[in-house]
Amino acid sequence: MATSEDSLRRSLAEKQSSIESQGNTVRALKAANAEKATVDEAIEKLNALKLDKSVMEKQLQAAVNGNGPDGSINKEAFRQAVVNTLERRLFYIPSFKIYRGVAGLYDYGPPGCAVKSNVLSFWRQHFVLEENMLEVDCPCVTPEAVLKASGHVDKFTDLMVKDEKTGTCYRADHLLKDFCNEKIQKDLSISAEKAAELKHVLAMLDDLSAEELGAKIKEYGITAPDTKNPLSDPYPFNLMFQTSIGPSGLSPGYMRPETAQGIFVNFKDLYYYNGNKLPFAAAQIGQAFRNEISPRQGLLRVQNSKSLPNLQRKSSSGEAVSKGIVNNETLGYFIGRVYLFLTRLDCWDAEIESSYGWIECVGIADRSAYDLHAHTEKSGVPLVAHEKFSEPKEVEKLVIAPVKKELGLAFKGNQKKVVEALEAMNEKEALDMKASLETKGVVEFYVCTLGENVTIKKNMVSISKEKKKEHQRTFTPSVIEPSFGIGRIIYCLYEHSFYMRPSKAGDEQLNVFRFPPLVAPIKCTVFPLVQNQQYENVAKIISKSLTAAGISHKIDITGTSIGKRYARTDELGVPFAITVDSISSVTIRERDSKDQIRVDVEEAAPVMKSVTDGHRTWVDVWASFPHHSSGSAED
Amino acid sequence: MATSEDSLRRSLAEKQSSIESQGNTVRALKAANAEKATVDEAIEKLNALKLDKSVMEKQLQAAVNGNGPDGSINKEAFRQAVVNTLERRLFYIPSFKIYRGVAGLYDYGPPGCAVKSNVLSFWRQHFVLEENMLEVDCPCVTPEAVLKASGHVDKFTDLMVKDEKTGTCYRADHLLKDFCNEKIQKDLSISAEKAAELKHVLAMLDDLSAEELGAKIKEYGITAPDTKNPLSDPYPFNLMFQTSIGPSGLSPGYMRPETAQGIFVNFKDLYYYNGNKLPFAAAQIGQAFRNEISPRQGLLRVQNSKSLPNLQRKSSSGEAVSKGIVNNETLGYFIGRVYLFLTRLDCWDAEIESSYGWIECVGIADRSAYDLHAHTEKSGVPLVAHEKFSEPKEVEKLVIAPVKKELGLAFKGNQKKVVEALEAMNEKEALDMKASLETKGVVEFYVCTLGENVTIKKNMVSISKEKKKEHQRTFTPSVIEPSFGIGRIIYCLYEHSFYMRPSKAGDEQLNVFRFPPLVAPIKCTVFPLVQNQQYENVAKIISKSLTAAGISHKIDITGTSIGKRYARTDELGVPFAITVDSISSVTIRERDSKDQIRVDVEEAAPVMKSVTDGHRTWVDVWASFPHHSSGSAED
Known part of the structure; x- marks a missing residue:
């Protein structure tokens, strides 16, 4: 393209x-x-x-809009069709809309809740249950110390620019991105070279520093979108929602920006729960909170921050297997599991192609030992694992033994700081000092907590290497962290499942979501063909057996034409419809093929059960029952 | 007692x-x-x-501790045994404990997450699916306007007192409660009259005003618990976590204090989704956030704010049926459904008796039209329903028609305010004016927006009663709101399920949770009796078929004695254990009776499926298979 x-x-x-x-x-x-x-x-x-x-x-x-040269529907129009259907059928509702809403916040309405619940259940089944992961569920309100250690207080920022006159804030990268896209898509007169430059900027967008972003904004003459006023230089804005824990106002806290930290701080207990064995996997399903301004990707963007399940595999880096290989194995394993998960949902990749372009829905990050190290350091509680050696190992250890009496005489009140500085030397520094002391008897030594050099004499410290037997090694395990943007996955599922087909009369386009039964918000509908007490009784009997089998369904006893009732539920992605057109047998219609079979009343629920729980496919069922021709009923 | x-x-x-x-x-x-x-x-x-x-x-x-005169275990000791087991087996983990935690915040650990997930799934099945409720899922961060309208910004408060020297805050009612309880329980010398007085204070605690609380604290000489310093007068503290939406710092918001408001603000869309018919029920499952200080009821207290599913039935108050009756019917209906829900979980009442006394786990509130009225007023969007009359009704309506031309001549720039004041008259005021104008031709009329009387003449306004045909009535529906403290329900479930029994040797007490299979965190375990490749293979085959049947389970292939393995899983509340003691058949042990049956290997998973999904009871199964005597294996 x-x-x-x-x-x-x-x-x-x-x-x-x-x-x-x-x-x-x-x-x-x-x-x-x-x-x-x-x-x-x-x-x-x-x-x-x-x-x-x-x-x-x-x-x-057409090419820049992503259309074929035949001028087929463009991305923008396709997205609008999907979004209109999703909002009209209440998959999403703009949050607080009677109060004019909050830009980019959406509620899940009834069918949206059902899809979300199905996706999460399947996630829990696929990852937590089948993989024996250790699930945790931590509070959303998190004390500052935890997020200070993780780096979020200092670094979880977006670069913003301000309208210099009105003070309105914008994301600097969004303005630059909008400018480049607009230029590429609307200005057909720009040269191929200029287009290439703008595309390069778009590709580099996430890697630009505040200075580089500011320079590009100046170079392209970008101004505030609403007022055309000049913009400030980019500055960092922390994306966490800040709050205060307890009534004193003195305990700052934040709404957690990710679910992973709750797992890291529980490492010790989870390691113990797993019988002090590595590797193990832990998972958390829950919301993460990001104070993103003017989210511009509508349904896609916001759902991102609605739910961020998170799972982690803490992998041992044994001696026999190099760390790199273990991590790659763990990574490869998860890529496989994630792929299986997404294909079952009818999505195809962890980067999912949607009308917004390629969207990262699952990130698999190699966090190595970073977080466990950081929490160990800030909390003072060692988050480490132990590996028992099959037989004790002899190791050479550096021993630095300050002679406190001599140091006390020489440095008085400063003794403690000198002792700490001596003990903190790394192996090279210590061996250099040992050599100097042996040759010259004294050495100048910089103590940073004092901010000056002191003179260390030979009798003040003993430095030696000693052989010791060790029975185990203690280490900080490495972490692989796949994190799932469930909201994004669900949105992409909607786009992938959506299609339009002409009505039978050919006078209108009908919307269909081809959800797999696993995620469909309602698994089937029950329609008496015409309003008639006998048919309604049969419908109720079938409904009862569907409830007993745990199959979510809806009865529609309105007198609306059967074609209209099919179209209504196609738009909700209901995969099967049972139509009662006699008191002994009923038809079952499959949504996408519109094929119908005929089954006895008492067979309806068992057939539904087998095709919705995946034990049989529609193709199997189609081969086993008499076919029914809808005649004029459909559409 | x-x-x-x-x-x-x-x-x-x-x-x-x-x-x-x-x-x-x-x-x-x-x-x-x-x-x-x-x-x-x-x-x-x-x-x-x-x-x-x-x-x-x-x-x-013993009597004040709630023990029998025989000195049987007291509440405090029982609770400690439950809590110790729950924390040791990681049902709960004190949140952020490596950072010395946050008083009263707990994470759910792996078995706790499984129980919570099972309870919520059953909740969704029992209420949302079986009752066709409309589920919504709204953001936790809520703009101030919404919570201002609902009254939470002004009234969602606890009364606090401050240590006058250190500034430490306490809940006033907690201090008074502690004082009374301590006096009753520890001071055996107080008179029966004094004890009765203190009990009366405890009973009235929730109804005391700030002044009454302050007076009691003074009367009893209650001081700050840690320092014995004097305390301030009680003052209100808002329990919502405040934050700020967007980067400007100018849009205040709060973490939602309850899930109900998300349903109220969506009333219009949900009413539409339900085909503009009443009554309907809506539900939301999710967290509510309360900034409660020093929660003192340990596991019970805090879990209260972890999850507050919420469901509502909006009931029509038609003309034929008085509002009171409809509400009572709706109330009665929900009490029945809630009762069924709780008994399936092994709880017995919406007020559940626990070691903390009677705890409200489900509240069913009659909110009448309060919230919908409040949001209508503040948002300007009418949250109302319509009832079509079977035939049009003739109604007499008051019509006030100011004659703008005359009013304009008389009042010039003030005309608009006079017109508005005339139109705002209620029926009595208007009819009084009509009478005065007819008899005297003029009348003095107070216009509050002007702050003065004006003289209204007969030609300036026409007031009449006209007959009109109306086809429907518009009204604000009443709401019944059951709300569930899932965390509290789960905690009470733990207490109700917990018991201790002596080990076979009689030398120790073993802990058991008698969870029903529906909520048990793991449904069964698979134990090869001894470490042996053949038995392990059989265990793996059974595990595979359990996975295929969707039954959560655990294999334990350690060489630990079978009695110890049973005891370990009894403590996790695992209802069934499959022990592989041959390659053709296995035993299945039921946790509470410790009875065992023998089944063929390939029957193990189907039997497990039928007893865990409730299609068969253990009694049925016990009657259908050969019994197995455990011999020395157990304990």
Whole structure:
């Protein structure tokens, strides 16, 4: 697509110069009072060139919108169709909308809740139960110390710019991104080189520093979108919701920005629960909170911060297996499990292609020992694992033994700081000091807590290497952290499942979500074909057996035409419809093929059970029961 | 119990005065140099009285601790046993404990998460699916306007007192409660009347105003628990966690204090989703946040704020059925459904008796039209329902028609305010004005927006009653709101399920949670009787079929004695254990009876499936398979 766009831009530029040159020719011929036939021929050629150009412009526009050259529906229109259906059928509701809402916050309405609950149940089944993961559930309100240690208090920021007159804030990268996209998509006159430059900026967007972002904003003359006022330099804004724990106002806290920290701080207990064995996996399902301003990706963007399940595998880095390999094995293992999870949901990759482009829905991060180290250091509680050796090992250990009496005599009140500085030397520093003391008897030693050099004499410290037997080693395990944006996965599932098909009469487009039964908000509907007490009784009997089998379903006894009732539930993604058209047998219709089979009343619930819990496919069922032709019922 | 306590206090007081009088007798005899035998006899009588008193004191102590007169385990000790087991087996973990924690915040550890997930799934099945409720899922961060309308910004408070020297805060009612309980339980010398007074204060605690609380604290001389410093007067403290939405710092928000408001603000959409029909029920499962300080009820207290599912039935109050009756019907209906829910979990009531006394776990509130009215008023969006009349009704309506031309001539710039004031008159005011205008032709009329009287003449306004046909009525529906403290329910479930039984050797007490299979964190375990490759293979085959059947289970292939393995899993509340003791058949042991049956290997998973999903009871199964005697294996 990019190549085609690129060559179209080049052809368009050539066409434009042909038009200009042909225009000159026409003007020259007119000025020279050339024969009418000659002038007309030149004008005709000019018009043909202009026509070519307008066709090319349409092609280029289609290419940048991601459409095929046949002009098939573009991304923007497709997304709008999906979003309209999702909002009309209350999969999503703009939050607090009677109070004019909060930009980018959405509630899940009834079918949205059902889909979310199905996805989370399957997540728990696929990861927690089948993998014996250790699940935890921690509070959302988190004391500052925890998020200080994890680095979020200092570094969990977005770069913002302010409208210099009104004070309105914008995300610096969003403004730059909007500018580049707008230029590429709407300004068909820019050169292929300029387009390439702008695309490069888009690709680098996440890696730009505050200074680089500021420089680009200046270079492109980007101003505040609403007022066209100049913008401030980019500055960092912390994305955590701050609050205060308890009534004193003196205990700052935050709404957790991710679910992983709750797992890290519980490492010791989880390690114990796992019988002090590595590796193990822990998981947390829950919300993470990010104070993102003016989220611009509508449904996609916000759902990102609604639920961030999180699972972790703490992998041992034994001696026999190099750390790199273990991590790669763990990574590879998770990539496989994640792939299985997503394909069962009808998604295809951890980076999912949607109308917004490629979206990261599952990130698998190698956090190595970073977080466990950080919490060990700040809390003072060692978050470490032990590995017993099959037989004791002899190891050489550096022993630094300050002679406190001598140091006390020499440094008085400063003794403690000197002792600490001596003990904190690494192996090289200590061996250098040992060598100096042995050759010169004294050495100058910088004590940073004192901010000055002191003179250490030979009798003040003994440094030696000693052999010791060790029975185990103590180490900080490495962590692989896959994290799932369940909201994003659900949104992408909606886009992937959505399609439109003409009604039977061909006079309108009907919306369908082809949800797999696993995630469908309602598994089947029960429709008496016509309003009739006998049929309604049969529908109620079937409904009872569906409830007993745990199959979510809906009865619709309105007199609406059966075609309209099918269309209504297709739009909710209901995979099967049971239509009661006799008192002994009923039809079952599959949503996408619109094929129907006929089954006895008492077989309806068991058949539904087997096709919704995945024990049978529709193809199996289709092969086992008589087919039913809908005649004029459908649509 | 109270009566026995009361009579014990009276007897104790009598005994004390007998002791004093007998003491006087002894002293008098000694002073009178009475015969040694006489003195000895009097002393013996005194000692007997003292012995009686000490027995009575023990009885009274047992009575106030809630023990039987036989001295059976008291509440405090029972709770400690439950809590120790829950914390040791990681049902709960004190949150952020490596950072010295946050008083009263607990994480759910692995088995706790499984129980919570099972309870919530059942909740969703029992209420949302079986009752066709409309589920919503709203953000936790809520803009101020919503909670201002609901009254939470102004009234969601606890009364606090401050240590006047250190500034440490305490809940005023907690200090008073502690004082009363301590006095009743520890001070055996107080009179029955004083005990009754203190109990009355405890009963009234929730209804005391700030002034009354302050007065009692002064009267009893209650001081700060840690420092004994004097305390401030009680003042209100808002329990919501405040934060700020977006980067400007100008949009205050709160973490939602309850889940109900998210349903109220979505009323219009949910009513539409339900086909504009009443009644309907909506539900939300999610967390509510309360900034409660120093929660003192340990596990019970805090879990209260961890999850507050919420469901509502909006009931029509039609003309034919009086509002009261409809509400009572709805109430009665929910009480029934809630009762079924709790009994399935092994709890017995919406007020559940626990070691903390009677705890409200489910509240069913009649909120009438309060919240919908409040949000209508503050948002300006009418949250109302319509009821179509079967045939149009004729109603008499008051029509006030100000004559703007005349009013404009008379009042110039003030015309608009006068018009508004005229239109805002209620029926009585308007009819009074009509009468005055008809008799006198003019009337003095107070316009509050002007702050003065104006003179209204007959030609300035026409007031009449007109008959109109109405096709529907518009009204604000009433709401019944059951809300569930899932955390409290789970904690009470733990207490109700916990018991201790002696080990077979009788040398120790073993802990058991008798969870019903529905909520048990793990449904069964698979134990090869001895470490042996063949048995392990059988265990793996069974494990595979359990996974396929969706039954959560654990394999334990350690060589630990089978009795110890049973005891370990009894403590986790695992209802069934499959022990592999041959390659063709296995035993299944039920946790509470310790009875065992023998089944073929391939029958193990189907039997497990039927007893865990409730299709068969253990009694059924026990009747259908050969019994197995455990011999020396158990314990």
